[in-house]
Amino acid sequence: MEKAMVIGRAIGVLGGALVMVLAAHSLAQESAPKSNADDSGKATTQAQAGPVTFDVRDVDSLPDDAWGRLVRYGRDLFTQTFAHLGPEVPDPAMRFAGNNLRCQTCHLDAGVKPFAMALVGVYGDFPQYRGREDQIGTLEGRINGCMERSMNGRPLPLDSREMKAMMAYMYFISEGVPIGTKVRGSGLAPFSPPNRAVDLARGEQVFVEQCSVCHGTDGQGVPADGSGGTAGYTYPPLWGPDSYNTGAGMHRVLTAASFIQHNMPLGTTYDAPVLTTADAYDVSGFINSKPRPEKANSEADFPNRLKKPVDCPYGPYADDFPQQQHKFGPFQPIKTKLEELRRQAAAGN
Numbered sequence: 347m348e349k350a351m352v353i354g355r356a357i358g359v360l361g362g363a364l365v366m367v368l369a370a371h372s373l374a375q376e377s378a379p380k381s382n383a384d385d386s387g388k389a390t391t392q393a394q395a396g397p398v399t400f401d402v403r404d405v406d407s408l409p410d411d412a413w414g415r416l417v418r419y420g421r422d423l424f425t426q427t428f429a430h431l432g433p434e435v436p437d438p439a440m441r442f443a444g445n446n447l448r449c450q451t452c453h454l455d456a457g458v459k460p461f462a463m464a465l466v467g468v469y470g471d472f473p474q475y476r477g478r479e480d481q482i483g484t485l486e487g488r489i490n491g492c493m494e495r496s497m498n499g500r501p502l503p504l505d506s507r508e509m510k511a512m513m514a515y516m517y518f519i520s521e522g523v524p525i526g527t528k529v530r531g532s533g534l535a536p537f538s539p540p541n542r543a544v545d546l547a548r549g550e551q552v553f554v555e556q557c558s559v560c561h562g563t564d565g566q567g568v569p570a571d572g573s574g575g576t577a578g579y580t581y582p583p584l585w586g587p588d589s590y591n592t593g594a595g596m597h598r599v600l601t602a603a604s605f606i607q608h609n610m611p612l613g614t615t616y617d618a619p620v621l622t623t624a625d626a627y628d629v630s631g632f633i634n635s636k637p638r639p640e641k642a643n644s645e646a647d648f649p650n651r652l653k654k655p656v657d658c659p660y661g662p663y664a665d666d667f668p669q670q671q672h673k674f675g676p677f678q679p680i681k682t683k684l685e686e687l688r689r690q691a692a693a694g695n
Contacts, residue, residue, distance in 0.1 A: 379624045400466050400531060402458050402613060404517050404657075413514070416507075420515025423508060424449040424456050427497065428578045431508065437583035442508075444498035445588045446575040452496060454609060458519055460531030461608045461616035466584045467532050469516045470525035485513065486676070495594040498639045535616050537604035539627050544599060544674040549632025556585070556611055565636060581612075585636035593641025599674065602630035631674050634659070652688050656680040 395677035405421045408414030423430055427448040433441050450456050457465035472485040479487075489512055490501035502509045523529055552561070560581040561567050567584070572578035575588050583589045595601050608616040621629070648654040651664035659673040665683045672680065 359563055385410070389691070398695055399524065400458055400460060400464065400529070402466060403521070405515075405518065408518075416511050417518045420511035420513070420518075421456055423512055424453065424515060426578065429501075429577070431493075431497075431499070431579075432576070433499075435574045442497075442499045442502055444500075445590070446578055447497060447582055447588070447590070448578060449492070449497075451579075451582045452605070456519075457516070459609070461533075461535040461604075463534060463605065464529075464532045465516055465519060467520050467523040467527060467529035469513075469520035469522060470527065477650070477655075478647050480650045480653060485516065489513075492594075495598065495641060496590045496591075498591040498594075498641075504557075531616075534601065534604040535608050537600055537607065537626070538623065539600060539603065539675060539677060540624055542676050543671070543680050544631030545628045545634050546635055546674070548624075549628035549630070549635075552621070552629040553632055556621065557629065560612065565633070583640050584633045587639060588689045589638050591639040591641045592660065593644050593647065597634055597659055598655060599627070599630050599637070599659075600636055600657045600677065602634060603627045610620065627675075634673070652684060652691060656684065 368596035405418055408417055425448060427437070427443055428446040431440060431442040432446050433444055434446070435441055452463050453465055457463075467682055469485065472488065473482045476483045476488070477480070478491070486502075486504050486509055491508065493499050502512075553565075558565075561584050562581075565584040566582045566586055566588075567575070567582045569575040569577065570580050575583070590596050597603065603623075603626040606629060607619050607621050608614065608625065611620055614620050619626075643661060644660045647660075648658065651662065654663060656677045657672060657675070659669070661669055661672070662670060663669075664687055665680060667680050667683070671677075
């Protein structure tokens with residue numbers, strides 16, 4: 347395996363992102379990892395066991411060679427996305443992001459904070475099945491999904507230096523993790539919502555008491571340059587024109603609730619949450635009840651409707667529950683119905 351990881355690094359330098367993923371797929375066949383998607387088609391986020399141990403080297407410790415420069419550029423793209431790919435960078439051809447957020451707005455600490463959509467080990471998870479597309483996808487495709495949804499922009503060319511740099515950075519922070527291994531602390535921690543609908547009024551109260559001090563009473567964040575966010579944000583907007591769009595994973599209440607409970611207010615850790623489960627549930631619903639950019643063609647997502655997450659806020663659906671319930675719950679009746687429909691579909695096959 348150690349030899350394979352060295353080969354993978356060489357491939358990353360010489361062959362670029364697409365070849366790197368193909369190599370990862372070949373190596374993954376040797377270790378025969380189990381599928382990392384649950385029965386909703388959503389990638390699982392927890393390792394089977396073990397402590398949270400993210401042993402990631404300092405990117406700046408890399409030498410000033412082609413590999414070191416590429417990895418550092420990838421790190422910079424994650425931490426300063428707006429400055430390289432934002433909607434107001436000087437070169438119009440480089441305006442891939444449609445907002446002034448950064449990748450680490452969601453993947454905290456450049457993707458290495460446990461249970462904050464951490465990316466440690468993710469490089470070896472691909473190719474992987476994704477329910478949103480109902481097919482096997484590559485890591486480049488997953489990155490571009492974020493570009494189109496969380497960044498409200500357009501996909502990066504697969505052969506671009508920017509895509510290769512992001513791939514190189516994600517490889518770097520995954521070094522030492524055997525391919526196909528799930529790292530405890532990657533992705534998000536499990537979240538079990540109350541068996542009721544979101545209480546939007548209570549969510550607003552939590553927002554005012556816990557979130558507005560950083561994100562503003564209007565939820566529009568604090569621009570780093572004191573003006574309009576063109577230099578990024580000290581604290582990002584949570585809704586409005588410069589936030590993630592309706593197709594982003596963070597627009598789903600259960601995804602947002604897990605992220606919020608285990609990371610917010612800023613500085614919170616997964617093992618010492620400040621907010622209760624009910625707090626996180628209600629405030630995530632309140633935030634996602636607010637206006638934001640619309641994702642075009644979202645009806646094409648999850649072509650197999652039985653794979654659609656219960657909290658997907660847009661239709662069409664396999665069940666008869668209204669869109670309002672898919673957006674704000676209660677989610678348990680939807681989960682029960684989908685399990686029944688899946689059993690029926692399996693019996694029919």
